[in-house]
Amino acid sequence: MSEPDPRDGNLVTPHWQLDDSAATRRGLRGVPAATWPVLGTIWRAAPGAAVAVAVMQVVSGLAAAFGLFATTGVLTQLLASGPTTERVVAALPDLLLVGAAFGLRGAMDVGVALAHARITPSVRRVAEERLYAASLGADLAAFDDSEFYDRMHRARDRGLFFLERAADNLVELVGSVIGIAAAAGSLALLHPVLLPVLLLAVLPDGWAVQRAARLAYASVGRTVVLDRRVQMVSDLATEREPAAEIRAYQAEPFVLDEYRVAADPLRDEDVRLATAQARVRGVGRALAGLGLAVTYVVLGLLVRYEWVPLAVAGTAVIAIRVATTALNRLVLAANQLVEQGMYVADYQEFLASARRPADRPEVGLDPSRVRLEGVSFSYPGSGRVAVDGITLSIEPGETVALVGENGSGKTTLAKLIAGLYAPTAGRVLWGAQDIAEADRSSVASQVMMVLQDPVRWPHTARVNVRVGRHSRVDPDGVALKQAAGQAGADVVVDGLPAGWETLLSKQFRGGVELSGGQWQRLAVARGLYRDAPLLIWDEPTAPLDAKAEFAVYESLRALAEDRTVVLITHRLASVRHADRILLLHEGKLVEQGTHAELLASGGRYADLYELQSRMYADA
Ligand SMILES: Nc1ncnc2c1ncn2[C@@H]1O[C@H](COP(=O)(O)OP(=O)(O)OP(=O)(O)O)[C@@H](O)[C@H]1O
Known part of the structure; x- marks a missing residue:
């Protein structure tokens, strides 16, 4: 069997695939753009917790900087000349300060974690509701627009998830920036020459983390299609709906094959990524070791030529460790934020595209008399006209039946009459009111x-x-x-x-x-x-047994007495009693009249009726 290759044609570059190249190039410069929408959502979801996190992170940074200063004091006392006991006693006040500073920092970090714990679920809560409200508020026609639909799925399937992760990363990012600022600030105050020394120590590590993150992002771009395909196969293999048909058609091996075709390259790509990342991290570590060695040599030289006292050099070693850890966190968080920012942008874009003009004021509508004037409709993105220039009137209390072949436009016309779609040309009037100009809920309510x-x-x-x-x-x-x-x-x-x-x-x-x-x-x-006064039935009895169908039509007849009814059905025997029958063909209204009139005219309806009568007679 020749296996379909998922890398073929459309599956490699579907129109919903993200263009990852721009984001990869943007790198850390993309952080601000990615930050604002996330920040906005956090602010909306949990402003109190956000302020608490920011304040506590700043206090934690100040405590760290203060702790480093106090450490210099401790080291100065310990490294002074004199008996050991005296030196330790002299260092005690500074030691207490160091302890207090780190105690405060620990408390702040716990506080940040507690406040952060409130942010993530709140962000999810707010973001989900906004998405569902936008989706529920969108016009029905939007769901036939493949671009809108893809946007919505991207926003739902990835945007929501990454918005949460981005909120986490933003907290991490701010914390690490403050950590670096604390270490760098205290070093600069101790001696400005220590700043370039700090850079020397942290840059190689920073490079490695940044490089590994970019590799991961580029890989996501390559595997997004395969991932989606595996997900599709997963649904086929594990969901209830397709289970019966797969077994009936003995399609089990086919489904497994489909899985393998997508999953093998996915695994290979994951292995490739992990290997490349391990290699980059290895190089990064070697460079970092080298950087650290050079740092210590430079520190040694600074002490040797008495540019900085030994105690300050000791503090610098600690500060460098603090800064390196914070920088690693920073680069990782920033890279992830940029990547997540792409998905968050999808989410934002969906919300913007689903925004509807403000609802019009409610009006009283009378749908008992319906008039269509030259109504046409094409589904979004479709070149074909589904309903083509239809003009007709339906009088109060009248029951009209829409008949015609599959795809002739019956359902579309019914939805136009109901105001679910707005015509692309022409007008649908209820009484004298163009329903495209009435508010949606007033229309739906009727x-x-x-x-x-x-x-x-x-x-x-x-x-x-x-x-x-x-x-x-x-x-x-x-x-x-x-x-x-x-x-x-x-x-x-x-x-x-x-x-x-x-x-x-x-x-x-x-x-x-x-x-x-x-x-x-x-x-x-x-x-x-x-x-409601306007009754629209689209094949309501197709799956019903004969007894139920009969009962439903009896009910319908009773209801129809004081309502305007539009009935769609393929069973022509059921439409014989309709006041008028409208026959659609390729979107056009080609015949109309009572059952008897249409039979007498010997047109399409008469042919269809004749065919069905023969079928039932033969059966
Ligand atoms: N959501 C959609 N997006 C794009 N085109 C559509 C959509 N729904 C229907 N169409 C197209 O519009 C035309 C009319 O479809 P419609 O569903 O109105 O026909 P119908 O007469 O109700 O058919 P059936 O008897 O099979 O129910 C068809 O050519 C169909 O392919």
């Missing part, structure tokens, strides 16, 4: 809709129906039971172990699964429970 693939809410049976209008007051469940009865869902619920309170999701303990038709009955009940 529509009850059952769609082709209703959501299977992972909740109780009760929630599955009540979510149709979750704000509806129905204390004794009268409306709930009425809707369930009309949809034949009451029988389904009667058979459930905990009735209305049964959890309908196998993903949770105690949850049960329903059949496709049983789910559909609940979905129909949900639509009925919503109760």
Whole structure:
């Protein structure tokens, strides 16, 4: 079998892949740009904890600097001439100061850790809610726009995670900058010549950490596609939905092959990265050792020629250790922050792109008379017109049926009538009001809709129906039971172990699964429970058995008396009683009339009806 190569074609450079080269080049200069959005989120999420961390980090740095000064005092006393006991006694006050300084520093570091512990979860909490609010607030058409969709997934799958990590790194970054400033500041005060000596000691290590981080980042850029592919295979191999079909089609070896094809190069890349990083760290260590040796020689010479006293040189050794550790932390945190900043930018970009214009003021709408004037619609990013120049009126109380072949535009037209999509040309009017100019919730509130693939809410049976209008007051469940009865869902619920309170999701303990038709009955009940003047049904009875279908159509007829109804179905026998039938073909309205009129005209509808009648007669 020739294996598909995941490095082929689109999979190597899909349009959602990050352009990592710019960020890699940007390096540490990218820190400020990466910092601001993270800082903004921290500020929004936990301002008190953020201030506490900053203040305590500064105090910790000052304590460290003070401790280094006091250390010089201790060393000066200890290295003075005289009997040992006297020298130790003389050093005691400074020793106490050193102890106090380091005690204070320890306390501050604990305080920073405690405040930091509040920051990360708060950042996640705020960032998640903003993302979900943005996603829920986006127009439906945005979900058909592949760019928007990719942006949202990047923001959700990586942006959120890295925003949290970036918040951690920012705290680390500030702490290490203050640590370095404390060490460098105290050295500069002790003797300015010690500053270049400090640089000599810390630069090789800094180089190695920076280089290793860049290697890691470049590797992420190379493996992002493979990672995503492994994730896809993982879902196929472990999720419930595809399990039956994979077994029925004996596709198990194929799925495993798919896994290997993506996972092998991923492993090789990881090995390559770890090896390169180990090599860089080795070189860094050798250079750091060399740097340290040179540092000590220089310090020795400074002492030898009495540029600095021995005690100050002793303090310098300690300060250099402090600074080296802090610098390592700094470079690592800064590099990670730049990398994470890329993903945080994705998150920010998504929030910005999902921002909708402020909602218009609520208006009273009357959807009983619907008028379409030259309405066309193309899905975002699609060159094809899904609905093409349709003009029609639907009168109050009228039931119209939309029929036509798969892909002829029925669902799209129904969603345009419901205001879920805004036409790309033309207008949809309810009464005299163009609904594109009305606010979204006023429009949605007037529509009850059952769609082709209703959501299977992972909740109780009760929630599955009540979510149709979750704000509806129905204390004794009268409306709930009425809707369930009309949809034949009451029988389904009667058979459930905990009735209305049964959890309908196998993903949770105690949850049960329903059949496709049983789910559909609940979905129909949900639509009925919503109760609104404009009723839109998109193939509501396709998965229902004949008895349930009959019952649903009976309910529909009763409901239709005082409502405007748009019904989509392929079963032409069900549309015979509609006041008017509209036949769509390739997005255009090509025939309309009553059942009898359309049969008499001998057009497409008559052909379709004839075909279906023959099918049922043969069966
Ligand atoms: N989300 C989408 N993004 C892009 N194109 C779409 C999308 N949904 C539908 N289309 C396209 O729009 C056209 C009309 O689709 P629509 O779903 O309205 O047809 P339909 O008549 O309801 O079909 P069916 O009988 O199969 O339900 C089709 O060509 C389809 O490929």
